[in-house]
Amino acid sequence: MRLTPVFLLSATDAAHFPGETKTYGAPEIAFLGRSNVGKSSLINALLGSKQAHTSSTPGRTRAINFFALHEGAGDKKKQRPTMIFADLPGYGYAKISKAISAEWPKFIEPYLAERETLALAVCLVDTNIPPQANDTVLIRYLQEMGKPYLVVGTKADRLSGNVLAKSVAALKKAHGVEEILVVSSKTEAGTGVLWQALRAVLGAV
Template sequence: MPLTPVFLLSATDVAHFPSDAKTYGAPEVAFLGRSNVGKSSLINSLLGSKQAHTSSTPGRTRAINFFALHEGAGDKMKQRPTLIFADLPGYGYAKISKSISAEWPKFIEPYLADRDALALCICLVDTNIPPQPNDTQLINYFKQTQRPFLVVGTKADRLSNNVLAKSVAALKREHGVDEVLTVSAKTDVGTKALWARLIAVTE
């Protein structure tokens, strides 16, 4: 089903999170990952538009950006969103000051821990590099808090099938998960399978 994305707001504080009155209680999907994992590019690929800002500068996204996805378009667009995308700031930056980094948990952790509408967390990992400890920490956090999550391996188009299979096996082993769904924002490989998982949270 085609969905029309509409930018809702950017939040840097718990008080800024969109209310149920604004989202109509639609389920939310959070996208998380290390700096330059390709998060914004994947979101844009899924939405079919450049809603999420992409940059070569690590750490450009410093707010949680919310996008409402509606059925239909124009006058026929349904008022209640089918789904909400939440684009969270990345982690593992080298070029962001520690003072700014220290501020992020104040609004990110409450979102992940307490947001009732949060239905699924998409943990993005780079298939082109070895498994990263801070990715493991995030995944372990979701296991401990029992938040539904899905590990998605990005930039799959850059690897041969054989190398990609070895990368996925290493990611599964190091992160302690049974599944890593591989995608490419550049070629759209895997995005249909990912969409199926996203739509499933609305059913």
């Protein structure tokens, strides 16, 4: 069953996060990655709607955007979501790197470190470019914090065969991970497998 998405809010401060209450205390899936890695596009592909704003200008997302996902009919405002997606600001884009670096400690690090309802961090890496040091830093941070995470390779439709396989192998080696799920927001290849992984998280919380 496809979940029905409802936009909740944009947060630029920990005080703005959805309350961890009966209404909003559902497991949260956070999507993280470099600017222009395709976070919003992947979220839209998973949801089957254009809930997440996409932009040709990297780094446009400057807040954590929360989307509640519901099963079944009824008044969504009164239902506890099945899960919540959190679209986090990108990092690593040269023109805004200083601004993003200044904002991360204010509300993103507390979200990752202290959010009790955070069930999984989905770390997006671009399969079309060499491994990036910023991605490794994020993955190591989550490992050190003991946070559950999943590494997903985006834009897989742009590569094929041995080229894609070599790219994924290089990403695994550089980031020190054993598994990378490969997806394409354009063709939706791999999104079904990713959904299975996300639903598996629900059974573990």
